[in-house]
Amino acid sequence: MTRGKFITLEGGEGVGKTTNLIFIKDYLQQHGISVVVSREPGGTQLAEKIRQLLLDNNSEAVSETAELLMMFAARAQHIKHVIEPALAQGHWVLCDRFTDATYAYQGGGRNIKIGTINWLENLVQGTLKPDLTLLLDAPVEVGISRARERGAFDRFESEKIGFFETVRRAYLLQAELFPERIKLIKANQPLTDVQLAITDVIRSLPCLSTLTCPTPSSTDSVK
């Protein structure tokens, strides 16, 4: 059994990750690839409960360390019960956020030492890394105004603009550090153009290079 590919979508609030995840899933399925779609934090029953705790606007402030550990606790469950079994069975896994988000939000946004995140990454993931990461990048105001249209802000979305600027810079640094894996997509353009750019990157994967390109169409977000 050939192991599946692990593709992650990353970026700041409201840049279009969920919308484009559905587009990529449809694209791959049209080409006969079996796809498992998931998200972080979340993806299993327990990890979804942790997600709830992380996103709720709790009356008790969440410490930076607790936040970091909860992200990795959810990730450990997700890897063991969803990601690894799916990849081993030859399915492709498409995930809305993964560890690059921890480097961006907890490393950049919360100023946690990169060495600490790196240590937890090794502990929880071992050798598991995404085969491809699409980083959707747009000015912070664009993403926030798109997210605002969806309704009330969660605990992260309630942060100040400066926090999201730092998150964005940290993401761009990740892309500079890992140019082979992380492909930057300009998300501040019409959805069809974003999806054309995504299709180009997906088709450049060696196992997909011979596929033809379907016409991108706008897809509804699941959120």
Ligand code: T5A
């Ligand atoms: N987190 C997560 C951490 O701090 N550390 C971690 O390690 C991890 C894994 C999770 C939160 O957890 C934090 C980060 C997050 O704050 P989330 O729900 O996964 O939260 O993330 P959000 O960014 O909040 O998700 P959003 O739904 O807000 O953003 P998306 O998925 O990027 O955006 P999407 O697809 O829902 O689109 C938003 C709106 O914009 C429209 C869509 O139709 C939708 O209405 N849109 C466009 N409009 C015009 N032009 C385009 N090109 C468009 N693309 C999308």
